[in-house]
Amino acid sequence: MATKHCPMVAAAAREAAQQPTKDRGRRQFLQVVLGGGILASLASFIYPVLRYVLPPPAADLGNDSVLAGTASELKANSAKIFKFGSRPGLLIKTASGEFKAMSATCTHLSCTVQYRSDVQQVWCACHNGMYDLAGRNISGPPPRPLELYDVHVKGEEIYVNRKQGA
Amino acid sequence: MKNALRVIACLFLLTWGAAAAEKNVCLDCHSQMEAPLKVTPAEFANNIHAEKGLTCTSCHGGDATSDSDPMSRTAGFRGHIDRRQVPELCGSCHSDGAKMRQYNPSLRTDQLAQYKTSVHGKKLAAGDQKVAVCTDCHTVHDIRPASDPRSSVHPTNVANTCKRCHADGEYMKDYKIPHDQYAGYTASVHYKAMSEGGDLSAPTCTTCHGNHGAAPPGLATVENVCSTCHVFQAQLFDKSPHKKAFADAGMGSCVTCHSNHRITHPTDAMVGSGTDSVCTNCHSKGDAGFQTAEDIAARFRELSGAVDVSSNLLQRAAHSGMEVSDAQLELDSARDSLTKARVSLHSFNVKRVDEDIDAGLKTAQKTREAGLAALKQREYRRMGLLVSLATILATVGALAFYIRQMENS
């Protein structure tokens, strides 16, 4: 700031006065470095902004309402596991064609449950826990029922979201 | 006028009649007495029998409405019921199907028959008066249904009821059984599941020993009791070499390794050749079982370690803002495999355990790769930062020199 007090600057000033050609070259070099630096730094700011404004391929927010599957991909009396937030969910198409969805995390020791088409109930392979189609724990170690989710069928697409209310 | 008088008379009779119906002279005196004769109306009011319309005389006989002679022998007064007669007295109603149907058709009526098969029932028949009879567990006057949380035989209270005798060293000193069952049970996972987890289906004393027909399961049959819930472990165990070995040695299945009452949460350290291992209780270095134990323990450590490594990696990545929720979900299935391996352990067959471990290891590997990829992203960010900082530094430096130069000329 206080340029007159800085000895280094004073020395440079003397040098500059004594060598005009050297000074010219130095000035040009400095301008190149400055211009280049500004351009490069601006590029390093603008590049991320440009990438940012172009939306990524996955437009899904992954919120509480999830596209769990399509109506045609599931046969009657079968089920699939889908991702619900950070936990697995179970989407069941019952023998009568109705869709049911519930948490797939067993309430005993958190294994992932599966649908058994022979007994038409939800089964946990770890310790033989059984749940009915309403998620109620009916036999084995599970202490609590499976959380049920709401299912909305929109044409071909099946949406699952957490139960509203309360 | 005449009609009014009639109404008044009816009302008078009704109230007098109702009072007469509720009249219970027994309580009038016995509520004032000292223990053991004291019975308060409050105590009696809690009683399921009182709710159903029974009174003191239903068990003790006599005439509750008589002011002059309630304890009349002619009215059937029995006085204090002797302990040896209690089961028969209770059974006089509770074993009578037709009678119980009037009050609660779904109640069982085999309690007395069961009791006669129990240790308590047999000893009572042989003359031992220290053993439990109906009133010891169900209480005498404030008997509530077992489903009432305040009942002494509600699942959450059963252990406390049994311990009144069974944990009393002084009381049990003539019997050849230990009295540490309650202490062991309260340290167990079953107790924790019920008392802390609120799981009413968790086993308590009567779940394994029976309630009315209470008797210890016996070493040969204890596995049947455990396997009512722990199905897979029992099935695998039955196919394992331990089944015959234990039976021949007179060792109980399940309880030899897991204990009967102090069933603590099993840990991986119980397997193998470490200090906490149960395998080394029988097996020693050199025999095949020892080797199997060590192999299985090693595989557990392998998978458990792999899961931890992946979990840490993914945590670090998530903490840096990377999207790793898919990988974290997959890691859960690796944890599932570990849980399954701990069940398949009961086959005591390395190959069988390997099936679960290998599946888990594959998944853990995939998640580890995902975590590393996410962390690589983080490095990419820092590299980008470095580049940007370098350009900024160059610009700032050049600016400084430019200013200097400008102000000198």
Add this chain to the structure above:
Amino acid sequence: MRYAATYVRDWLDQRFGWEELIYPLRHKTVPLHRLSYWYFLGGITLFLFGVQVTTGILLLLYYRPSANEAYESVKYISTQVQFGWLIRSIHSWSANLMVFTAFAHMFSVVFLRAYRKPRELTWVTGALLLFLVLGFGFSGYLLPWNTLAFFATKVGTEVPGQIPVIGHWILVFLRGGEDVTGATLTRFFGFHVAVLPGITTALLALHLALVQKFGISVPPRVEDEWSYKPEQKKEMKFFPNFLLREVMAWYVGLGALAALAAIYPWELGAKAEPFASAPAGIKPEWYFLWAFQTLKLIPSRILVFDGELIGILGMGLAGALWLALPFLEPKRLRRGYRLLTGAGVFALVYIVSMTIYGWVAK
């Protein structure tokens, strides 16, 4: 290059009167003395505001202001959008830095006595701008709709609710209802991206115009020195000398922000669950900690009055006095200096120590 610049300048001048417009800027000077470094703070705050507007607009491209989607949209920005993590973390870091530099700028004005006549209105607009910055911070904090923000907002909006007579109306106005809900989120979003920026732009324009009009103030001691020894008086041209130095500072600031964003990315936390109970130890953001801690320390009853109410009214009074600071300087100048400097030192020490206390307290 130089020819092109001259051509553009002439073009602009013939159509906008460009030369006339920038004439005062050309001749603007900055006094040079040992305390001149403090003059950078205003510019840095302005720069950070610019960063906020830019990153804020970028965030607006992806953010969704409803209770169902807000958290997910911020998560989306942080994890899916290219460089979204950078924009979001810069926005959060820059917000905190801006509050800090705004406070520092204000305190430097107090201690350098730059609020004196004729700059009273510059002070008033500046103090109002500081309140607006705090409003930005408070409203913006809720927008990710995470647990900490939800409960901090709940606690924070309770405070004005205690004001007698009008308190309840203020609370309902702020929350968009009786409780903190999705309606609060929508409302805070409106405040944060429309209302506050509008008012701030107007006040900022006024503040800068006033600074431009009256020039940079010189501290009284330096003024005295220069009146004795006029040869010691030094000035620097604003354009380009001081401005280039400011640009240097801004570049360094950008680098610092980028480093903070990359090495210490801003956390997202867990999604707010309105019906869950508040986690233990809920605290507001650091710049409100001093007020929060003060209210916590006030006893529940002072004489016959409710302690918290006294605290709130007291803080309101302090704020009003602070706003009117230039008008409070007593006529007897020497005493007045010491009094106001003392008040300034007290305020600074109080705020800093209460912030630290609030930070370490359970």
